[in-house]
Amino acid sequence: MVATPVLRVLRLSKTFPGQRALVDVDIDVEPGEVRALVGQNGCGKSTLIKILAGFHEPDAGSQVTVVDRPLAFGDPTSSDAAGLRFVHQDLGLVATLDTVDNLALGHGYETGRLGLIRWRQERAGARSAVRDLGYDFDISRPVGALAASERTAVAVARALSRHATPPRVLVLDEPTANLPAAEAQRLFALVRSVRDAGVAVIFVSHHLDEVFGLCDTVSVLRDGALVTTRPTAGLDEADLVELMIGRKLAQYDVPPAEAAHQGEVALDVRTLETTALRGVDLTVHSGEVVGVAGLTGSGREELALALFGGCPRAGVVAVAGKAVPQLRPDLAMRSGMGLVPAERHANAAFLDADLQENVVVASPTAFSRRGLLRRGSERSDVARWLDRLNVAPAGAERAMSTLSGGNQQKVVLARWLRREPRVLVLDEPTQGVDIGAKAEIHALVDRAAADGAAVVVVSTDHDELARLCGRVLVLAGGRVVDELHRADLHADRITAAAVGHTLRSAS
Numbered sequence: 001m002v003a004t005p006v007l008r009v010l011r012l013s014k015t016f017p018g019q020r021a022l023v024d025v026d027i028d029v030e031p032g033e034v035r036a037l038v039g040q041n042g043c044g045k046s047t048l049i050k051i052l053a054g055f056h057e058p059d060a061g062s063q064v065t066v067v068d069r070p071l072a073f074g075d076p077t078s079s080d081a082a083g084l085r086f087v088h089q090d091l092g093l094v095a096t097l098d099t100v101d102n103l104a105l106g107h108g109y110e111t112g113r114l115g116l117i118r119w120r121q122e123r124a125g126a127r128s129a130v131r132d133l134g135y136d137f138d139i140s141r142p143v144g145a146l147a148a149s150e151r152t153a154v155a156v157a158r159a160l161s162r163h164a165t166p167p168r169v170l171v172l173d174e175p176t177a178n179l180p181a182a183e184a185q186r187l188f189a190l191v192r193s194v195r196d197a198g199v200a201v202i203f204v205s206h207h208l209d210e211v212f213g214l215c216d217t218v219s220v221l222r223d224g225a226l227v228t229t230r231p232t233a234g235l236d237e238a239d240l241v242e243l244m245i246g247r248k249l250a251q252y253d254v255p256p257a258e259a260a261h262q263g264e265v266a267l268d269v270r271t272l273e274t275t276a277l278r279g280v281d282l283t284v285h286s287g288e289v290v291g292v293a294g295l296t297g298s299g300r301e302e303l304a305l306a307l308f309g310g311c312p313r314a315g316v317v318a319v320a321g322k323a324v325p326q327l328r329p330d331l332a333m334r335s336g337m338g339l340v341p342a343e344r345h346a347n348a349a350f351l352d353a354d355l356q357e358n359v360v361v362a363s364p365t366a367f368s369r370r371g372l373l374r375r376g377s378e379r380s381d382v383a384r385w386l387d388r389l390n391v392a393p394a395g396a397e398r399a400m401s402t403l404s405g406g407n408q409q410k411v412v413l414a415r416w417l418r419r420e421p422r423v424l425v426l427d428e429p430t431q432g433v434d435i436g437a438k439a440e441i442h443a444l445v446d447r448a449a450a451d452g453a454a455v456v457v458v459s460t461d462h463d464e465l466a467r468l469c470g471r472v473l474v475l476a477g478g479r480v481v482d483e484l485h486r487a488d489l490h491a492d493r494i495t496a497a498a499v500g501h502t503l504r505s506a507s
Ligand SMILES: Nc1ncnc2c1ncn2[C@@H]1O[C@H](COP(=O)(O)OP(=O)(O)OP(=O)(O)O)[C@@H](O)[C@H]1O
Pocket: 016, 017, 019, 020, 021, 039, 040, 041, 042, 043, 044, 045, 046, 047, 048, 089, 392, 393, 401, 402, 403, 404, 405, 406, 407, 432, 434
């Protein structure tokens, strides 16, 4: 018996000014099905989701039904009433509000007689909602002060918390981009229990192991069109990649040869302390790529920002032998340090500005001569960098807000790679970036190191660390508890070290 689809998307199209984001997409999802939605950066995944959520209106002729009832477009309330629930890319939380208020944004406050808000119930509800997800943090802190994974938990809790109507379809747009593997596993357990309750799940990710591990079926988008929908069971990763990008991905991602040269000490860090770090020493030579791994709460999340002077610190951070004072990102930049922070929306992307401005903001005077800005050369230089990173659609005059998440990330990378920093600090550099673009970014990091940069890569993606680094430091409890060298650099090994079960090498 073929089940009736809970969600039916028919001939869905969306045209932005000068940009066709979706073209005649047909998708059916059944109750209790976990459907992956995959494709390269900019292929239309978030646009489809935002239409379902009522943020965007599709082109005329598009149709969406939820249990055979047509969905009213452009109206978030109707989407919610139909039982569609969302965890959006970049989460959509209000950073200055606490967990209780952010949850209430989803379902409204619980009120008693006289319409007074029942704060005690609200707080208890919020606490148990995050506890159900396996988290235990202070729900009265502004969510902007929480760890990235805790914020993800708030967004998931909000999607699943009590609404006027029961959930029918839970849509998760790259929920794991900010999650270390162990926490992603917790989220998957939750997704499975939601599915077991008969709710359909749509899951977007660039991590194909998650697609195969979690999803029953997969829909592939390419350039706004549906390529295919299939069971994941009959597919392997190479097939799926080929469906996504339209060719094989064999020649990509060749790890670098052993670091060709290692120059002077470019970055020297002594007894670095912050709220989360308890005395970290770190020395990085010019030409070297050093990774940093650690679970949430290990201090990993604070390291990059602390190096750059973005949060209070004690200890010494010296670039090329010269100490840089704390809380002075301007002086860190002048010393030759660059930072690509995690979570571009909070920390790095100027959404209202165009791409040109987003790139040159880190080096406003690079192209001035005798005080005059040479706009022509600057423009062509920025264009070259955007092109090198394959930012799509092309055009430095586009507003950052009109780019897909992965393409925004590439713009932020272009900003710092272009400066050719002496010390390059990357925090989750390929967050939200698709498989092909990731390989290109890795090659650019190799190149920056070969050109003499000292690179620090903080990442929860242990394959990425194994691919990029000559050495990986493992943090736990704010200290360096392990250091793995090239021969030991495998993702599993890094993960084992981070969770505290260091495997002895066989030899
Ligand atoms: N508000 C907008 N105005 C104009 N163009 C837009 C807007 N939002 C998205 N686009 C364009 O629509 C296309 C699809 O973008 P979308 O965000 O849906 O991609 P995506 O598949 O979610 O990519 P990613 O994996 O990078 O998140 C892109 O070309 C993007 O530049």
